[in-house]
Amino acid sequence: MSKEGIVKLIRPELVKFTGYVASKSPEEVAATARFPINGVIKLDANENPYGCSPKVMEALSKYDSFSVYPDSGQRELRKLLQGYTGVSAEHIVASGGSDQMIGLITQLFVGPGDEVINCPPTFDMFRFAVELCNGRVVEVPRDENYYVDVAAVKKAITKKTKLIFLANPNNPTGTPTPQTDILELLDTGVPVLADEAYVEFSGETVTPLVKEYKNLMVLRTFSKWAGLASFRIGYGIFPPEIANYILNIKMPYSVSAASQIAVRESLKDRDFLMERVKKIVAEKDRLFEELKKIEWLEPFPSKANFIFCQVLNGTAKQIYEGLMDRSIIIRYAETNLLKDFIRISAGKPEHTDILIKAIREIEAERA
Ligand SMILES: Cc1ncc(COP(=O)(O)O)c(C=O)c1O
Known part of the structure; x- marks a missing residue:
């Protein structure tokens, strides 16, 4: 069959689908860096710079049933999450990362031509999931401080509206949404x-x-606070009726036994991990103060583990590339909405020091 023949068989709306731009791997960056430093400093994906609990490694090395499929009903896992979240297991379903749950929720509600309200700038996975289902993303931009424009969202609701996506706090801006x-x-x-x-x-x-609310769904992940991004483990908290539908449509073994062990051990080591979370929050606040000292940067207050920052002199792309040359990865998207902004994850204190020094060096090179 010719190449065109295959294209004819692919769903037409996916032939020109642009996908999702994922964060860069350290290997990819190290290969192009001009000034290699000691390892890549990865501040682009809001990962945990301290890694996961050592208890995870210990438990994995002792597990002897990797040849057996994990429990598709996630019974032990959902019970553990019940203890952590304070809602009973019937409300909870886990997934291979919260990304996967965004996909499942969208598949459950959105068919061709259905509308989903999204509040950009926000997590691009929302758009990605809706477009994959051939739904229509209705964009209601956030206000000048990046808060959700609630009146405009309500106005945008039509008979075809199936979902409203809200990241709280929002990625990339770090803005909270008041209850x-x-x-x-x-x-x-x-x-x-x-x-x-x-x-x-x-x-x-x-x-x-x-x-209380039959139309509320909450999404959580172990990627950030517990340092388990590569395990791919997230979960949704739903009214039981929705949880049952999600259990029905999910792939049976989408959460591996290794992930289930990682969750169990992380929850055992919760106090230790939350101490690290406190350190990251303190470093995020210091990063904000350090960025504020640079006249041509305007950082925004953030409730998450990253800082969104406007580059006032139009050089966001050069900063991103200059940092990449020095093996420091931050997040930059060359879109109309985001081309003058960068997003920087909070790392360890030494990462902030190296980052700020590098930004000053790039500034001097430009002068
Ligand atoms: C708002 C938001 N939701 C979900 C995710 C996905 O997390 P996970 O690693 O659980 O798929 C991210 C990751 O950056 C995020 O920023």
């Missing part, structure tokens, strides 16, 4: 996904409300 705003949106009756990937850093959650 009163979420309640106002829940009162519209449209299903609302509150993505709380950074809740351990922000301390603000609407989880208890899933017992």
